[in-house]
Amino acid sequence: MQLDSSGLQVLPREECLRLMSATPIGRIVFTDRALPAIQPVTFLLDGEQIIIRTGTGSKLAAATREAVVAFEVDEFDPKTRTGWSVTAVGHARAVTDPAEISRLAALPLTPWAPGSRDHYIVVETEQISGRRIPAPVTGEHANGASPLPPRRS
Structure with missing residues (x-):
């Protein structure tokens, strides 16, 4: 298991x-009028492509057309102080090909938000990274005590 400089577990690409x-909900990070914007979205992973279904005239549809975006999913448990986070970066594109739209419409991607959602955005993932917060160490080693017995002189 590989740890980063903060002691978090580095997740392999497959994980x-x-x-x-x-995970059904993620956050897409894009640029809106030269400022960073983050929007929660329902999505589906299709191979390594992130598929998002949105409204045709939405701000998200306009802002992500042929743009580099980031996408993040996570899960945390405050009681156990554990969790994980995965971030992907890639180019987003609007789907305009009727055959691809038909294929994507058949996927089990049901929007949670009300209104018409007949526009598809595909994010071609180019970088994926993730970290896991492991369960805290308990017992005598919780405060950084060495797991080795004390040295005898």
């Missing part, structure tokens, strides 16, 4: 994809 595929 990141598995966690993403099991």
Whole structure:
């Protein structure tokens, strides 16, 4: 198990994809009028592509057209102080091909928000990274005590 400089577990790409595929809500990060914007969205992972269904005239649809975006999913448990976070970066594109729209419409991607959602955005993931917060160490080693017995002189 690889740890980063903060002591978080570094997740392999396959684990990141598995966690993403099991999560229905994510956050897309894009630029809106030269400022960063974040919007929660329902999504589906199709292979390594992130599929988002939105309204045709939405701010999200306009802002993500041929743009580099970030996408984040996570899960945290405040009681156990554990959790994970996965971030993907890639180019977003509007789906305009009727055959691709038909294929995407058949996927089990049901929007949670009300209103018409007949526009699809595909994020081609180019970078994926993830971290897991492990369960806190309990017992005598919780405060940084060495797990080795004391040295005898």
